Amino acid sequence: MDTELGYSIIPLAILGGAIRVSTPFLFVSLGEALTERSGRINLGLEGTLVFGAMSGYAVAYLTNSPWLGVGAAMICGALFGLIHGVICSLPRVNDIAVGIAMMILGMGLAFYFGKPYVQPVAPDLPAIGFGWWSDIPQVRAALEVNVLFLIGAVLAVVLWWMLRSTRIGLILRVVGDSTDAARAMGLRPAVVRTCATAVGGAFAGVGGAYLSLYYPGSWNEGISSGQGLMAVALVIFARWNPLACFGAALLFGGAGALGPVLQSVGISEGYYLFFAAPYVLTLGVLIATSSPTRAMTGAPGELSITK
Amino acid sequence: MSTSSLSRRGFLKRTAAVAGAAAAPTIGFAGSHSPLTVGFIYVGPKDDFGYNQAHAEGAAAVKAMEGVVVVEEENVAETIDVQKSMESMINFDEAKLLFPTSFGYFNPHVLEVAPKHPDVRFQHAAGLWTEGMPTNVGSYFGYIGMGQYLNGITAGHATKTKKIGFVAAKPIPQVLLNINSFLLGARQVDPEITCQVIFTGEWSLAVKEAEATNALADAGCDVITCHVDGPKVVMETAAGRDCFVCGYHANQSPLAPEKYLTGAEWNWAGVYTGMVQTVLDGGTIDNFVRGGLADGFIKMSPLGPAVSDASRAQFEAVKAEIMAGGFTAIKGPLKDNTGKVIAAEGEGFAEDDIALESMDYLVEGVIGSTS
Numbered sequence: 001m002d003t004e005l006g007y008s009i010i011p012l013a014i015l016g017g018a019i020r021v022s023t024p025f026l027f028v029s030l031g032e033a034l035t036e037r038s039g040r041i042n043l044g045l046e047g048t049l050v051f052g053a054m055s056g057y058a059v060a061y062l063t064n065s066p067w068l069g070v071g072a073a074m075i076c077g078a079l080f081g082l083i084h085g086v087i088c089s090l091p092r093v094n095d096i097a098v099g100i101a102m103m104i105l106g107m108g109l110a111f112y113f114g115k116p117y118v119q120p121v122a123p124d125l126p127a128i129g130f131g132w133w134s135d136i137p138q139v140r141a142a143l144e145v146n147v148l149f150l151i152g153a154v155l156a157v158v159l160w161w162m163l164r165s166t167r168i169g170l171i172l173r174v175v176g177d178s179t180d181a182a183r184a185m186g187l188r189p190a191v192v193r194t195c196a197t198a199v200g201g202a203f204a205g206v207g208g209a210y211l212s213l214y215y216p217g218s219w220n221e222g223i224s225s226g227q228g229l230m231a232v233a234l235v236i237f238a239r240w241n242p243l244a245c246f247g248a249a250l251l252f253g254g255a256g257a258l259g260p261v262l263q264s265v266g267i268s269e270g271y272y273l274f275f276a277a278p279y280v281l282t283l284g285v286l287i288a289t290s291s292p293t294r295a296m297t298g299a300p301g302e303l304s305i306t307k
Numbered sequence: 308m309s310t311s312s313l314s315r316r317g318f319l320k321r322t323a324a325v326a327g328a329a330a331a332p333t334i335g336f337a338g339s340h341s342p343l344t345v346g347f348i349y350v351g352p353k354d355d356f357g358y359n360q361a362h363a364e365g366a367a368a369v370k371a372m373e374g375v376v377v378v379e380e381e382n383v384a385e386t387i388d389v390q391k392s393m394e395s396m397i398n399f400d401e402a403k404l405l406f407p408t409s410f411g412y413f414n415p416h417v418l419e420v421a422p423k424h425p426d427v428r429f430q431h432a433a434g435l436w437t438e439g440m441p442t443n444v445g446s447y448f449g450y451i452g453m454g455q456y457l458n459g460i461t462a463g464h465a466t467k468t469k470k471i472g473f474v475a476a477k478p479i480p481q482v483l484l485n486i487n488s489f490l491l492g493a494r495q496v497d498p499e500i501t502c503q504v505i506f507t508g509e510w511s512l513a514v515k516e517a518e519a520t521n522a523l524a525d526a527g528c529d530v531i532t533c534h535v536d537g538p539k540v541v542m543e544t545a546a547g548r549d550c551f552v553c554g555y556h557a558n559q560s561p562l563a564p565e566k567y568l569t570g571a572e573w574n575w576a577g578v579y580t581g582m583v584q585t586v587l588d589g590g591t592i593d594n595f596v597r598g599g600l601a602d603g604f605i606k607m608s609p610l611g612p613a614v615s616d617a618s619r620a621q622f623e624a625v626k627a628e629i630m631a632g633g634f635t636a637i638k639g640p641l642k643d644n645t646g647k648v649i650a651a652e653g654e655g656f657a658e659d660d661i662a663l664e665s666m667d668y669l670v671e672g673v674i675g676s677t678s
Contacts, residue, residue: 005534009525009526012525013521013525014521016521016525017518017521020517020518020521021514021518111352111382115354116350118352118354118355118356119354119356119563121543123563124322138524138525141521141524141525141548142525144362183400211514215514215517216513216514216516216517216540216543216544217517217540217543217544217547218513218539218540220355220511220513220537220539220540221351221352221382222351222511222512222513222514222537223514224516225512225513225515227514249599256514256515257513257518257522259518260505260507260515260518260519260521261522261525262504262520263503263504263505263519263675264503264505264522264523264525264526265526266674268504268506268674268675268676269676269678270678271506271508271676272508275508275515
């Protein structure tokens with residue numbers, strides 16, 4: 001079989017990379033979008049992601065079931081979110097400072113409890129092969145789609161619809177835009193925000209489980225390398241819109257695949273520059289879409305960074 | 308930096324000691340001979356299936372020695388952090404022998420701290436000690452490139468596409484030598500074979516390593532090896548793409564038993580216990596120590612089930628040549644992959660040739676570039 005695809009491998013690899021790498025970005029940014037829509041920032045999601053990766057891997061290894069691992073990661077993530085939410089509900093507590101503390105705590109705990117699980121091999125999450133129609137192994141490999149990616153895609157649409165057209169979405173948006181208005185309506189902003197942060201944490205935990213249970217598919221201390229932080233930034237990039245989060249996650253995943261694939265087709269000069277592609281892209285898009293009149297469109301009014 | 312800089316670990320140790328003394332005032336320090344404290348510093352976690360684990364296994368062997376106390380610190384960055392770690396081990400733990408094991412620790416960090424502590428010995432892995440550097444600094448390393456050469460021989464027999472792949476961290480001399488040796492080994496089997504290299508830019512970057520491995524598989528490589536700190540991700544991803552793998556740093560065969568051909572492993576236990584024994588006996592370790600397969604610095608993983616008889620025979624024959632010492636893998640006629648002549652007919656660089664430690668080229672047949 002002919003395995004020489006030449007330069008046509010580049011778009012294929014970017015597509016494959018987008019599908020493989022984007023899922024953690026997607027889950028963390030969806031969770032953060034939800035949290036920020038309620039008026040709070042949770043910077044601790046990097047820690048939640050890493051702890052989710054560790055707990056998911058550990059439970060999957062101990063029970064031999066990757067789905068129990070995902071469940072455990074979700075529960076742990078929700079707990080981290082809950083702690084952040086409850087602490088931030090206390091008077092005069094800064095959510096950004098708590099977030100940084102939670103990030104360091106999450107990573108520290110994950111490293112501490114994760115020591116015995118660096119070596120063992122846990123079962124992987126299943127993937128669905130959408131490349132059955134093709135004889136080319138590269139196409140088949142690129143179209144191996146993990147179930148969590150599909151769930152994430154559906155979730156993005158559901159969240160978008162929920163924020164737009166449901167009562168829960170309305171409550172979230174009111175709380176996020178004006179604490180006073182929410183109080184006047186008889187809502188309890190602190191409770192809503194705490195719940196939103198807990199759900200956001202659960203999403204981030206699932207994103208972590210994807211890292212350790214599918215791609216790259218093992219637990220070690222360098223597994224995240226800052227993806228949780230980047231995903232938080234993606235939310236601003238996506239203007240707090242879940243559908244845009246999905247697009248941004250795909251873009252980031254695909255851009256990350258650019259560096260390795262260009263080297264693999266022989267364009268190897270200046271690979272450090274290609275590795276910076278996702279960040280250059282972000283800067284470019286932010287500059288292109290910025291404007292003095294509508295720069296922060298969509299930003300929740302109660303968010304501490306926009307106040 | 309001042310010697311009074313406090314480290315978290317040192318602080319915890321002191322407070323724990325104070326608490327312990329308060330709780331059990333009658334227990335004193337036994338023995339008249341104070342033990343030798345040896346410090347090991349790792350750039351990553353010490354159970355990474357790779358570089359750091361290999362050093363930590365050496366440290367574990369030292370720990371078992373009589374009259375020695377071992378202190379270890381993991382995840383120390385190649386920045387001012389390692390200077391703090393070394394100062395803390397010296398000032399709080401009273402370490403007299405340090406093993407900062409990562410390449411980037413050497414210059415400037417070890418070279419800056421060493422002159423301030425003339426009574427402490429610094430043994431650095433992979434660095435290049437030269438005349439004029441502090442005499443209480445030593446550098447040691449092994450000719451693991453020869454291990455990659457042997458890897459290459461099994462890869463040359465196993466490949467069907469005549470294309471093999473290498474996931475590399477950074478283009479430093481040791482990494483380049485490994486890449487070149489891997490290809491030259493494979494070319495002993497078939498001179499048509501090429502080696503695709505992808506640099507990730509960091510010693511440990513799981514997602515990028517997985518992407519690089521996938522890109523190699525997409526490019527048609529069917530045997531893959533690597534030089535990153537923790538090869539676990541590369542091994543698992545490559546085996547998942549139905550590629551054969553050759554290990555590096557430690558034995559990774561449990562990760563892909565059917566696909567694992569062989570691997571180039573470090574064997575630090577013997578080296579470290581020997582060095583510590585020298586210090587215990589009051590001797591001085593040489594400033595510049597190197598060794599290969601014959602000296603027990605490196606070893607090969609047992610050959611996997613996919614290795615053919617022809618492959619095994621050539622592997623064993625070349626291994627015997629290397630064991631005899633002075634083996635020359637980088638020999639003429641040889642050009643680099645930009646066409647520059649590296650060695651003319653009859654010239655060559657034996658495994659212990661110091662010129663290899665400033666390698667800055669990829670040989671002809673390697674697809675990739677160093678910058």
